[in-house]
């Protein structure tokens with residue numbers, strides 16, 4: 001089958017790939033999902049609510065989830081590595097989180113007023129992340145990075161932002177170019193040219209490029225990055241890079257913003273900043289911070305977040321940055337967040353999730369080596385990524401070093417191969433993200449690891465039968 005061709009009609013697209021046994025097996029197990037997807041197409045663009053849920057020919061529809069597993073509307077059970085886009089380090093429906101959320105629901109979901117839980121929530125963040133001298137809650141990670149960057153510009157009185165190719169910081173106008181395209185910094189559709197061009201887009205990990213940018217421009221407000229590398233280390237970055245950035249930022253009066261939306265409370269319970277020993281000026285948190293509910297926060301230096309403070313700005317004769325937001329710190333998310341962060345502070349949940357991912361990566365690489373497949377599974381902490389070797393290099397999966405590969409090589413995925421692999425994994429009861437990677441939680445067990453390795457092997461056999469490998 002050719003890759004999806006926009007010039008083909010829907011009928012022709014359905015027929016294309018009709019000789020694929022993988023697609024047939026997938027369709028055979030997911031009839032109810034197919035029906036729902038067909039209806040969704042008439043209501044939602046592409047039938048979905050988030051770009052990364054786009055699956056060809058259609059994605060699974062989930063009915064319920066528990067711990068590391070989820071079940072689709074056809075009754076199939078999956079080992080879940082999507083992990084709520086990274087939010088679910090404690091797995092689905094953690095009993096204590098569920099109890100806290102249920103109790104909060106009965107007391108009300110929106111008070112239009114302050115409440116005690118937002119104070120406890122901020123304390124729970126501060127306990128794990130000492131750089132969070134002040135916390136302002138938002139509803140999403142996108143809003144948290146948007147506010148972090150606005151704070152940085154207002155605080156420094158400078159306009160330009162430095163960011164890195166491939167790093168994702170949400171979908172607001174300043175951060176769309178250079179994530180998966182527009183690496184030349186040109187605007188994506190609907191974004192103002194002047195906004196896109198106010199960023200300096202640099203190659204990730206290239207400290208010389210940062211040094212040169214700092215030397216050439218005296219109007220840089222901040223550097224923002226995913227500290228462990230884009231997409232939770234798909235293109236890995238070292239601790240040294242962040243440490244060198246910290247020193248350069250200090251020397252040039254530039255603020256350092258850690259986007260810890262994914263790494264926060266996951267890389268370690270104190271985030272990447274604890275792992276790297278780097279204290280950023282500002283951090284953005286989402287996902288785990290709200291315990292599996294919607295919610296996020298920007299946190300950091302008091303003097304910077306004072307720009308959101310009525311009295312502090314008045315005292316300094318500064319104009320306050322406005323910040324409303326109907327569901328900021330909503331009490332149900334607060335209850336989930338407090339409980340989840342409490343568990344992460346008091347247990348080894350984050351480390352257990354990381355240890356499970358390490359065993360999974362090792363086991364998958366051993367299996368790939370046994371099968372003679374020239375791919376590798378790599379990653380850090382509780383994440384994994386599959387290198388599908390687009391250039392067909394000779395590699396040993398058990399000794400693969402992602403840091404030695406270029407961003408282009410790590411990010412590029414043979415389109416049809418990865419799409420078929422994804423479906424073949426789903427047929428084997430394994431749900432990964434579209435890049436064939438994902439997150440482990442503290443609830444994934446050794447049995448899940450063994451089943452995943454066997455399922456991945458089964459998926460490889462299906463690909464071989466189909467002539468994809």
Ligand code: PMP
Pocket residue numbers: 085139140141142143145168169170171226259260261262286287296
């Ligand atoms: N930053 C990073 C590093 C992310 O991974 C994400 C979401 N995947 C965001 C920001 C945006 O968060 P949200 O989806 O909550 O807007």
